Amino acid sequence: MLVYFIVYIFVMAMTFRKNDSSSDKGKCIFFLFFLGFLGYFRCFDVGADNIVYSLNFNMTTMNPNSFSAYTEFEIGFSYVIAFFKRIISTDYLTFMGALYVFWMISFYRFTSFFKEGYMLTLFVGISLLYFTHSYNAMRQTFALSLYIYTLPLLFSTKKYSLSLYIGLCILIGMLFHRTLIILGLLPLYRLPIIEKILYKKKLLVCLTFMSLLAFVLKGSIYSLLSKASIFLDLLGERYSEYYEVAENAEKTASIFSAILDTFIVSLCIWLLPIKHKYYTFFVFSLFCGIFCQNLLGVLSALFLRVSMNFFLFEIIAIAIILNEKKLSMCKIILVAYCILIFVKAIVKNFDDIVPYTNQLFV
Structure with a gap:
């Protein structure tokens, strides 16, 4: 220690x-x-x-x-x-x-x-x-290690760069850790309708705290997830097992930890400077991360590794805020x-x- x-x-x-x-x-x-x-x-x-x-x-x-x-x-x-x-x-x-x-x-x-x-x-x-x-999390960390080298494609304005980025996310995910596939959704932050919402900080903070309702609606979430069996099969045997034990899981995300993490994510969203060139990206990744954590973590703590991929960017978001002079x-x-x-x-x-x-x- x-x-x-x-x-x-x-x-x-x-x-x-x-x-x-x-x-x-x-x-x-x-x-x-x-x-x-x-x-x-x-x-x-x-x-x-x-x-x-x-x-x-x-x-x-x-x-x-x-x-x-x-x-x-x-x-x-x-x-x-x-x-x-x-x-x-x-x-x-x-x-x-x-x-x-x-x-x-x-x-x-x-x-x-x-x-x-x-x-x-x-x-x-x-x-x-x-x-x-x-x-x-050796496999997941190895997949993230490879993923980091795809980041220039995510922010590139060149033609086909986003298509190549998504393709690499799928490839790395399927070959090394399937949860990484979800990072292929990150280019959605560029869509005009989503980008517009990402500047509405009050709305985002409210939606972030609403994700805590997952702890009240655990049964409904489990029922909804049961309809996504094809997706679970895609993730593989291990995640199907996580789902099978989720309904009566002894170890789920702590409500106290969820409230604390949700508060910190909301604080980061609120404090991130709009002038930052990657503002919309970091807000989107934080928002996806906390929703994923609260909605899946309420079923089983084992699912929290999915949100770990999004929260890689929380490291930079907090660093940006700590770099602010005020x-x-x-x-x-x-x-x-x-x-x-x-x-x-x-x-x-x-x-x-x-x-x-x-x-x-x-």
């Missing part, structure tokens, strides 16, 4: 210390390197999914019949395992470490693409658990929220990441 807090405190201290942009970039690279070191050399008992992942890994060969022996993996991820074992190493932890290092590289690309402060983006990303959560009280609220999320996850040991043990020191 201690190593997580030490890293977090150092990152926070370096984030809110005045420095020039070149120093900010260098510190971000240093911390990403250190986080990559922690992720690459973590022991087998750090993370909840290692047992079943390692069983699949050990069974996988270049023969497709060996894929998904114990739990369903997308075919692309299975081939990545097979090629890794043939070319690089047959050691499971080496493979997972390589995926984590790739996530660090991609996250750096993510911070440099939006340019909202390297250390500030890193601080918010760590706070919102996109580093510790990736000890378990709004001091709101900055305090957002920083306090970030700290609360991180501390709660470590203290409650979400995803079995505590205690942290390192292969080099055991």
Whole structure:
């Protein structure tokens, strides 16, 4: 537990210390390197999914019949395992470490693409658990790592760029983690009718809080979802199982967490400066994320990974607001929220990441 807090405190201290942009970039690279070191050399008992992942890994060969022996993996991820074992190493932890290092590289690309402060983006990303959560959501994190390189297409005005972006979302999703397909909906923020609504902040905040009605209408949502069985089959065996246990799920999204997250998303929507060139995009992604979280999370906490894709952009949205010179009280609220999320996850040991043990020191 201690190593997580030490890293977090150092990152926070370096984030809110005045420095020039070149120093900010260098510190971000240093911390990403250190986080990559922690992720690459973590022991087998750090993370909840290692047992079943390692069983699949050990069974996988270049023969497709060996894929998904114990739990369903997308075919692309299975081939990545097979090629890794043939070319690089047959050691499971080496493979997972390589995926984590790739996530660090991609996250750096993510911070440099939006340019909202390297250390500030890193601080918010760590706070919102996109580093510790990736000890378990390995396939999804790998898919997001690949997805980050499609972002230039999403914002490009060139002909066919959006079609290529959507096609890549579908391809990455089908090959590596099917939830990523939903990010193919993001170009909808460009539609004139949607863009017009995205500037009506009061309406958006009201609709955001209305999504909390999902906790009252759980039965109706479950019934509606039952009519989408074809979509669930497309997502695969694992998500069909999530749905089957959802009606009586013991672990659903916490109402307190849902209210807090909804409040923060509403605050971000309200505070995001309209003058920002990506304003409509960030508002749309936040709005989609909180609706997805509240509507599906009420059925089972397992579905929250779908909203995790949208909330990748919450990292940048919060960074944009914290970069504003005014709004001091709101900055305090957002920083306090970030700290609360991180501390709660470590203290409650979400995803079995505590205690942290390192292969080099055991």
